[in-house]
Amino acid sequence: MSQGDALRDRIIGTFESMPPQLQQAARHILEHPDEVALVSMRELARNAGVQPSTMTRLAKFLGFAGYEDIRAHHAQAIRLRVDGFAAQQERASTSDEGLAQQMLHSLSLQIARLGEPASIARLEAAAERLARARRIYVLGLRSCHLVAWHFHYVMTLLGERTEHLDGPAGTVGDGLMRAGAKDVLLAISINPYARHSLELAQLAREKGMGVVAITDSEVSPLNGVADEVILCATESPTFFHTLAPALAVSEVLCGLLANRDRAAALEALQKADRHLLALNTYSSAIPRRQ
Amino acid sequence: MSQGDALRDRIIGTFESMPPQLQQAARHILEHPDEVALVSMRELARNAGVQPSTMTRLAKFLGFAGYEDIRAHHAQAIRLRVDGFAAQQERASTSDEGLAQQMLHSLSLQIARLGEPASIARLEAAAERLARARRIYVLGLRSCHLVAWHFHYVMTLLGERTEHLDGPAGTVGDGLMRAGAKDVLLAISINPYARHSLELAQLAREKGMGVVAITDSEVSPLNGVADEVILCATESPTFFHTLAPALAVSEVLCGLLANRDRAAALEALQKADRHLLALNTYSSAIPRRQ
DNA sequence: TCCACATTGCAACGATTGTTTTACGAACTA
């Protein structure tokens, strides 16, 4: 199960030199590692058939300040196991990671988790719904702006069916004026949810539009108004939320939509290419400035 | 992860009818199910931002005798998961993946690769350079707009030192007018490189500004003008490039910068929170429309 | 045999837990 476990090795290594009661306690911990974090010390001692104080003494024998250190260790082991194949990634640098490494590791896992079957099914259902729409209105305010913008940008390269709701000076929602039952609103919102986004999603619903949501929780307010909901993680070791998984979702949706008619998508992209080429938009070297 | 979870379904089902505080508690439990079993109720309440009593009330609201029932449920879920290797093995054996799964898998790897030591070193060097700057000008055109926008948005919440170069009607570069040797340009550009981005980066260089680049290749044109370069993958099984790794880079940079003075960052965020709260920007439920 | 010492069980300690009570304030109703 856990081969790179320092505490476990320590217990095994010093087991022989323990007094009988400590051995009994230690054996029970080795055989029921999860219980250590899940029940109180007294109950663990009861199950192990030793006195509560023996657990404390075991902790000190192992060089810890108190039993709390042992519990913390096993709790952490559970937390890490949640990320299942964390072991698969790399064993070397698990102990002391910098913030950057932590962030990237966690991001990688969060995106990998989007690949689970339940999540894939939601993505495909959402893509299906979007594909059937006459027009797609894209809404993402504040932090979610970047996701909405990305979706709209890519879809614009692919065709003409999207409209980005981000007017200045409070005109965000104006784009919905001509929207109707055949259209779909793609709403992106994460906690804290922008009030305006929720209002517009609700309005879209009332207009009979389809609603597809990218959000962060089973209990996001968007669940109530959306036909299709895609969940993405936003947790981050920093002060703010991450949007990379949400962006990944947007990219997957674009990918699925483009994949429905590969020939058409390819042609649209080539057309866009020619257009941008004609405008001298791109360059592959630092241009000489005049 | 846990689809056959009665308690979870119960929480989701009754979520709408909960008072706000209960919702906040419930949301935290849904998002951190393991923590329920691993930390004390008081600490869980603290992390959820609610009173301890709210957790008890949530338990009663859900029809339990007390909080202990909730903890017991989550503890049992952890115990059962120990035997849950089957799902993982099955996942590993399915070589026939759909496009969505392919994309997410590849994305996950690309971001994990950003955590390699060489890459981490570049990220930290770039953060160091940005931290020393008087002002940070952020430039990302076309597809890279979302990355630039993200960096600017987060940094604005943290303080006042960034300016986003994205003026309309061809005024993109105007912001650099007053920029000087003490400032830094953060330029984001991937293949195909927007000509305008390269020109502005070159201009910044000539003005004596520092240049930090997020780009996609060792031979990107930005290599020539930037003091610090961060590379991120952009390949995708679709027709277009992925920007999720680039966004991840931006998030890491923000994280590293915020981490340099955690107290100040926290204070700035709280200030921003109060401001947005006063403006009634956010909501956690669909607002009633009048 | 006796002593020194390690090990153990037990009881009590303060700290912290989960819960209940209380009082205040907001939101709704008539």
Place this chain on the structure above:
DNA sequence: TAGTTCGTAAAACAATCGTTGCAATGTGGA
């Protein structure tokens, strides 16, 4: 507008927690 209900925050509560001191027990060396 006054009255009422509802939701929340804070304090008080008993219970349980992990820990510690001490006496009882067992063990090995002189």
